[in-house]
Amino acid sequence: MTAQRRGLGTNQEAVRRHNLGTVLRHVHGAGQVSRAELTALMGLNRSTIADLVLELESLGVVEQTVPVGVRSGAGRPSAGVRLAEVGPYVVAVDLGVDRAVVARVALGGDVVERATAPIPSGGGEAWQVGSTVAGLIRRVVEAAPSSAPLLGVGISVPGLVRRSDGLVRLAPNLDWQDVSFGAIVLAALGVDVPVQLANDADLGALAEHRRGAGVGVDDLIYISGNVGVGAGVITGGVRLEGAGGYAGEVGHLPFAPEGRLCHCGNVGCWETEVGAHAIAKAIGCPESDVVTLGDVLDEYAGSPRELGATGKALGYGLASIVNAFNPRLVVLGGYLSSLYALVRHEVDAALAERALPAPLESVTLSLPGLGSDSVLLGAAEIALEPLFADPVAALGTALVDVGARLAG
Amino acid sequence: MTAQRRGLGTNQEAVRRHNLGTVLRHVHGAGQVSRAELTALMGLNRSTIADLVLELESLGVVEQTVPVGVRSGAGRPSAGVRLAEVGPYVVAVDLGVDRAVVARVALGGDVVERATAPIPSGGGEAWQVGSTVAGLIRRVVEAAPSSAPLLGVGISVPGLVRRSDGLVRLAPNLDWQDVSFGAIVLAALGVDVPVQLANDADLGALAEHRRGAGVGVDDLIYISGNVGVGAGVITGGVRLEGAGGYAGEVGHLPFAPEGRLCHCGNVGCWETEVGAHAIAKAIGCPESDVVTLGDVLDEYAGSPRELGATGKALGYGLASIVNAFNPRLVVLGGYLSSLYALVRHEVDAALAERALPAPLESVTLSLPGLGSDSVLLGAAEIALEPLFADPVAALGTALVDVGARLAG
């Protein structure tokens, strides 16, 4: 029972829900599992697993295959369970500061189709962006088999998103404040599907945890470098959200009291040292290229010395994060992955200098295992969440024949 | 299912375990609940609750009472469920830097008996402290009814405690490093009971969440001022532990790069501004009174201006914590509660100045609801944890006739 409301009792419906969802979660995570592996993973009886798989098969989400795959020892090979060929899917939206990426993502995490459009600098009116996104959604959904159900839409936003209702409280680089972007997109689409919004760093963390560099790691942090800097925290295997959903705003941790003025109104925030604008200034990159700083850094041919101070600042800041959250893994996403490749030594040294020995000894820095798709795939994962919580209910309310409905 | 291993399925034994534990948790939390309230709280059937209560009664942990208490509407009054008169108990140990407090705590959280002994300054050898603590444990257990089972011992340590095995990695103010204090106490006691160790701030947070200022608040932080400064974090209703159990070490967040040298080897840690030594210096308190700084501050009659900078530093540091964790409540424990009473205005203003608007709007600062017992009661709570996870198993392995066993 991953996230049941605490204090409640467990009735038998809940047991079935949980077990169905857990089987599906395993298939989703591994792509292909044998029934024998499922019995071992879940600690349930052979017969029970068989029954659960049968029900999922009749729901049209998984298929059983002939025994295949690497065999270990003797004995009859176990039947495989894999995702259905024409199964449920979600739409993932990665809203960046300069472009929106929209993808149709199948259960299992494969990007089936993808579309991108630029966003005018400064964000533009939210309804314009919503209209653009809706157009991209129409495009990626068009070719989907009409019998495949759409489970929902997950949207990543570079800013503070209120958990309770998905309101975008503040997205500085889009110049948005208190925007109900989920409702805007739905209105532009003209249909009603479940929509989930979340912060980009939180979604990066989720995706890296499920399918990237952090598989099997229950305490990890994803640092997103996306003009601003934020952190998504997974702890004990679950997302750290905080009271309102704003946890992980590490970009405004104090860093240099005598430092530069930050757009948040304070002085010397970490972001003023390792944010995109600061780095661009350090390497003499024109202001117009700030939004694509990652690409600039990938092709950076200047002296690494110009970035030495930045690397040190990154390491010092990471030390604070390591002390506060004690993660096993820190994934550096966005342009920070490009930066880390250039100044790895400075970052590692600064981290080791400032972090406490105990949390330091078990932490690792790494690049995203999903490249630049972490956030997009994280958006897919939150859209899939209801399916794992209750497969029957989620498929019951899913939208079928989506292409036709959206065409009109 | 509060903390089941993820990925596992739920079998029927687990359901019963969970439901029994949840009933007990409710009785433990409320002291007295009616069966009707339990059905509403847990969402289970009347008959099911009746059966669960019957089983707990036969285990000797709860008793049913005649209908009593405030009645709301019409209808037959519901039977009450309360903790058994002679029920299971735990021993809680609060290891401070200058004294150890040991208490016998009944299920329900009442301190039945308590004993205290000083600890030589600088901590002394761990085995000496262990022997002292064992003596206190003997004393508080002596008068316990011989039929009452001892569930375990919970120990709070002012330092970094490894979650996996309870090893005390570092307790600077006791001058300990890698001390297996649980084993030491058990050896001095000569019996084998479950022992849980944890960091003092984590336990303060736990107790305030369960029985103090944070009842019903699922995202709270307890800041312990106990010579050093640390934070215990509850998020989503569960303890934030991190990979090794060291999460919440906020005392060494960077604060003033040009500041004082910290014992951790860095410069300008938050602790160098709001730690006990810094405050003592600010108000001209002799070094020998640092360990009782809370009492000193309670009787402080000097000019509040001497503490203005400290209050500001506290507020700024709290802003970082609020941005990073987005709590709904921050409880200031230890000497920080005394400090806050003196410079509330400065702290509030500094927090409001540096925290981001979104997380700031929902956060409250408060004093501990449990006074100076937060940490002690938190130690009791971790010792009780196995009981709620599996009442039958925990009571099966509990120790009876404790007085006689410990006398020899």
Next chain:
DNA sequence: GGAAATTTGTTGTTCGGATGGACGAAAGGC
């Protein structure tokens, strides 16, 4: 004051779903 309404406790039964055993099937090892 009495009857109706309301809510709960109790008891016996039902039912959902996990479990376990028996048996056959499909592989590897010798």
Next chain:
DNA sequence: GCCTTTCGTCCATCCGAACAACAAATTTCC
């Protein structure tokens, strides 16, 4: 080619939550 090992399938079983019916205790209303 036979034995061993492991798995799928088909039962019967069993555990425990849910449900229904009735009795009990209290409030409310007339």
